[in-house]
Amino acid sequence: MATTEIVTLRGEAELVRRAGALFGGVRREFLCAAGDLDTWSGAASAARRSPAPGLVVRKLYGPGVFRTSAGREVLHRLTTAGAEIRISPAPPAHETIVVDGRLAVLAAPRPTAGEARTYNVVQEPTVVAGVRALFETAWETSTDLATYRRNPFPLLDEGQRAVLRSLAAGHTDEAASRLLGVSLRTYRRRVASLMTALDARSRFQAGLRAREILGGRHGTPPGGLQE
Structure with a gap:
């Protein structure tokens, strides 16, 4: 994919095809925020194809990931593989991926049936830094998976x-x-x-x-x- 600072792609297949090499080249840090486990399925697979020693993987999800046994199994596999997982009290408003602080992918809201979801791939450094900072804020105010399982919604009064x-x-x-x-x-x-x-x-x-x-x-x- 060209190094244009912002590129809009339609559908996850095009996202993986055109940006897959960027995901696969992750070396230091892979951050992911998603409302469910399906949002970034292909992109996550692309990132896993070339793991690097010392890679930090952080995934932030909404409570909906616990809705099915399949979702709970995926969470187990991710934690077994060394990913850090936290649960936000509500689904992330803006689903995103940040790779090594150099690339951000922002998912548009889910479209109506039959339409492809769009993704904005951003490489402009100040925008990527801003997206990463928002992720860190959401991460710090969320609950780690083990704690959440023991006490769902611990911040409720x-x-x-x-x-x-x-x-x-x-x-x-x-x-x-x-x-x-x-x-x-x-x-x-x-x-x-x-x-x-x-x-x-x-x-x-x-x-x-x-x-x-x-x-x-x-x-x-x-x-x-x-x-």
Whole structure:
């Protein structure tokens, strides 16, 4: 790929084809932020083809990586291979890769069905440095994988944890707000915040995720949740 400072590519296949050599040439540091394990699948494979001694690999994910057994298995393989992994309370807003502080790849938001996702490959030094600094900030405020597994969402206060328990129990918004002694508006605001942290697209999905986090201690299925 030419050394143009910013290049826009369409689809991960084109990203790997045109920028694969840059990924494969990583020597010191490979940083990756993604909402799920599929975002950079091809790019990550390209980086692994030519590992270097002393290479630092840091991967930052949202809670959605725990949604499937396949995702948990990938996390296990990554940690076994020596990658450092941390979990952000919410999916990273801007999915990115930074290679050796010299190259950054920024993924555009997911397109509608049938359209290829676009990726901006950046080699302008000041922009790459800025992207790397943002990654470091997100990294420092996230939780390492081992700690997260023991205590998901450790930064939640007791009010937020009460909402989590209410979601797991399947209470309606009205019933939950009465039980917690807060206004309906306040309860719904807290639910919206937790849905982001849980990487949930609906109240029902949030309830299922909450039950997983709480270890299935609530016998009531989340059927009473309002969509």
